[in-house]
Amino acid sequence: MSLRVAVQMDPLHSINVAGDSTFHLMLSAQARGYSLWYYDVGSLAWTSTGEGPGTLTAWAAPVTVRRPASAGESHYTLGEFATIDLVDDIDVVLMRQDPPFDLGYITGAHLLEKLKGRTLVINDPEQVRNCPEKVFVLDFPQFMPPTLVARRIEDVRDFQAKMVAQGLPGDLVMKPLHGNGGKAVFRITADGANLGALVEVFGQMWKEPYMVQPFLPDVAKGDKRIVLIDGEVAGAINRRPGAGEFRSNLAVGGSAEKTELTPREAEICAVLAPELRKRGLVFVGIDVIGGHWLTEINVTSPTGIVAIDRFDGVDCGGLIWDAIARRHTAMVAG
Template identity: 75%
Template sequence: MTLRIAVQMDPLESINIAGDSSFALMLAAQARGHSLFHYDVRTLAYDTSEGAGGRLTCWAAPVTVQRVEGAHYTLGEHRLIDLATDVDVVLMRQDPPFDLGYITATHLLERLAGQTLVVNDPASVRNAPEKVFVLDFAQFMPPTFIARRIEDVRLFQQRMVDRGMPGDLVVKPLHGNGGKAVFRVPADGSNLGALVEMFQNAWVEPFMVQPFLADVAEGDKRIVLVDGEFAGAINRKPGEGEFRSNLAVGGSAEACGLTSAEEAICASLGPELKARGLVFVGIDVIGGKWLTEINVTSPTGIVAIDRFNGTDTAAKIWDAIEARHAVM
């Protein structure tokens, strides 16, 4: 079975082919004989002038890829394609921010249901933002607080101290990504006021607050699940002078397995992810037991996982996509 695949992602010239998961997925699809298109989400258009049901189109170019730095892709001529009739699969892979533009794209792509397979399912992506969906599994999370008022945050911090925790906090945007704008607040709260002001001015939504987990010094584990099944993991350790372990901010990766607590987390999440059509998901776990995020928009990490473990996660993802497409 060969598929026609439209990849909705950021400009190809900007990606790092050594570690980019979208690029790895494109290489794997091409190796299976699937044909690829690339398009920018900003070219999506919906037209109802031709009759009931409407038509979702984009300006896309056929693309071939190769693992050659500086010459890693070749684009054909851009043309208007119908995402319901000209392709079999849409791979939604543009990076956040998870803003109104992102949400609008999921609403448009949702209209392809029953015609073209969209991965991950756009309605589920919209309804499962990383730091909100995870609240459904609060039994695995560290104590978590979502708010905007500094007075409320100080009360939360005091409750953590009363429980015997050190009192240091981590404050992060609710819809951030890649470790951006994640701050550590010392137990004395000396920079909390300024941070709350900054968050209030920069974002309309509330922010997330959690106790600082000292275990992060030993790493923040990225675990990938494919159609609800464990596919691999890496441990990301903070760089020198950092507490954030994201590879995008200088963290380093190392091979790892799963603890029994992490296996329990995967077992709990797996059926729900599969039911929601969330085929490629990356979860983050600190200290072998604390679930902090469920990444569904544009998960990363498969290149490092495969390099350390000798696996082929991209192949597992395409196996799952092909199986889903076959029963549409």
């Protein structure tokens, strides 16, 4: 069956086609004969006449994507923009814009939730809203490193003292609770010399608490991204920090290499799998440091499938669309 797919994403012209997972998914959908529309979350509009469930529309354009054959060639062609009905005109909405996970992001998820039972949204917008990366992971503390979520500097200092008492070096990592891509992640030395300044900056920039964890020296060996598709492991890559960095995210200069799962990582995936399937989180990327410590469960706009396909010879795009097609068939069947 051919599906009509609307992709809610960041500006098409700005993506890195060599490694962008959304672009990879669009190419895969197109290869199956699916038709694609492109729109920005800011164009969503909900209308009600007082009868029925209301109408959700987007200002969208049909799009064709391709890998450029030469420098300067565009990677997409857009048709005319028009208002499309996300029920009457679309079978699947792919929710793929990057965070920040702010009120705009949350409101977009609320609006897409109005499509439930009529148009399939991947990942499920209610669960995306309920499961931000560094909050959802708190449901699985047995797999996490020691963690503090707080705003008071006194709590951070107390946490640091506890880490030292447990025999850890005392260096900490501090990061925004709703950040992404390794942005604004700081290392705090054991003497706490820069702690006060960082707490001030975080307090001015973000109203929510921040996350603090011990610095894990094993990050030098890599931070593993494991992709799960409808709860099943599709593959993994190991991301190593670049020169002079402790952050391994590809977006900040990390490099990817082939890897395999450790027994501990396989255990983590097995525990997460039923919860991910139940929540309609079809495409998920989890991060594990040192083969042992679960640090994030990425559900908003996971990445990594291009590198996994390259290293492992799998077809993550195809596997994701297989899972989406199964869920769409089940939804239509009622």
